[in-house]
Amino acid sequence: MPVQKLSDTLVATLACPPGRAHLEYCDTLMRGLYVDVLANGRMAFRIRxxxxxxxxxxxxxDARLLTVAEARDRARTALRKVIAGGDPKAADQPIDGPTIEHFYTQHYLPYVKSYKRSWGTDETIIRNHLLPALGERAMGSLIPPDIARVVESMRSRNYASGTINRVLVLLRYGYTLALRWRTDGVEGNPAKELKNLKENNKIERYLSPQQTTRLLTAVHASQNSMLAPIIAMLLLTGARKREALDARWQDVDWRQKLWRIPKTKSGKARHVPLSSGALDLLRKLRETSDPGTETIFVNPRTGQPFVSIFYSWDTARKQAGVPALRIHDLRHSFASFLVNAGRSLYEVQELLGHADIRTTSRYAHLSRERLREAVEVVAGHCPVVP
Incomplete structure (x- = not known):
């Protein structure tokens, strides 16, 4: 942690050393003030x-926007607030209300943590995208062109449309809450003026029978002894990864051949029919598991559910010759197996737990391929050309 008198000239030359995530340069004139230089090139003035x-x-x-003198002034004001027993994050509340950073860290995140399972995704978007771009702006001062510039900046850096849309959604919802809570300075929702970018969500990645065989061979050879049954369960049920990793024995109904998933993406419990293959898999696991174990797929090292299986999965998919295959593609493959076997989209919707048939419609092109095969059968029996 280098300690030296900060200057605008010095700050302009600072860089994070290779191999480090960040490096802090402390100021000798203002106690607690430092520049945090990140590996990605971003720099921020902070106080401790x-x-x-x-x-x-x-x-x-942002250290690329503030001068050292301005940073010292802000640090002085914030530290005075601390001495008085106040919150330094509210030290400079402008007439246009709290800053984006203050609102999203002090109000938005505590609120969504109270009910939203995926609040961690919001926190990541706020930290990586929203605060660096708009954190110092007052909520009431933001106008649509400000947000449009953020969108254009992210596009120029080749961020995916889905990532940019998540920023827009988070801004819209944040301003909706700000209006509902009558936040000072906020009189409208500037993010409503911008439309989401078009995303290409067409699913193209399905396992062929040959790829499925190679993948199952690879996972059975994995050093992770639980990888093979986890992947088999995903292929046999179409469940999401986290649903399988958190599966419990008490949720298996052996008599009715059902697996109850208490926590799904929609927040509602659903029941998944278990095939004979899935039941055989579960019986074998039950025979070898400890009697007091609640979790079906136990991490042998911790005795708890797996937090992640990425490294063993990554090794197996590469060995199987499908390095781009995602675990979620096993769910798509489950759907494709059903459609190619002649099952209806309605059945696929029910088995995957989709609340809206439009979500299931992404598999409609597979059904059309089967229909084309069907009409060819008719053509073979009705030659119209002599």
Whole structure:
């Protein structure tokens, strides 16, 4: 942690050393002030202080936009707030209301954490995209062109349309909450003026029978002894990865041949029919599992559900010759197996637990291929050309 007198000239030359995630350069003139230089090239002025017996950090702003003198002024104001027993994040509340950073970190995140299972995704988007671009702006000062510039900047850096759309959705929802909570300075929702970018969500990746065989061979050879049954369960049920990793024995109804998934993406429990293959798989696991074990797929190292199986999965898919295959593609493959076997989209919808048939319609082209094969059968029996 280098300590030296910060200057605009010095800050312009700072860089993060190779192999480091970030490096802090502390100022000798303002105690607690430092520049945090990240490996991705971003720099931020921050202050470190103690409050309530705990070490805390407050971001003052982008070091590429603020001068050192401005950073010291902000640090001085914030530290005075700390001495007075206040919150430095509210030290400079402008007439246009709280800053984007203050609103999303102090109000939005605590709220969504109370009910949203995927709040971690929101936190990542806020930290990586929203705060670097707009964090210092007041909520009430933002206008649609400001957000449009963020979108264009992300597009120029080749971010996926889906990532950009998540930023837009998060901004829209944040401003909706700000209006509902009558946040100072917020009189409208500037994000509503911008449309989401078009995304190419067409699913093209399905396992062929040959690829399925190679994949199953690879997972059975994995050093992770639980990888093979996990992948087999996903292929046999079309479940999502987290649903399988969190599966419990108490949710298996052997008599009715059903697996109850208490927590799904929609927030509602659903029941998955278990085929004879899935039941055989579960019986073998039951025979070898400890009697007191609640989790079906136990991590042998921890005795708990797996947090991640990426590394063993990544090794297996490469060995199987399908390095681009995602675990979620096993769910798509399950659907394709059903459609190619002549099952209706309605049946696929029910088995996958889709609330809207439009989600299942992505597999409609597979059904059309089967219809073309069907009409060829008729053509073979009705030659019209002598």
């Amino acid at each position: 202080y103690r409050q309530g017996g705990r070490k805390r950090v407050h971001t003052l702003g």
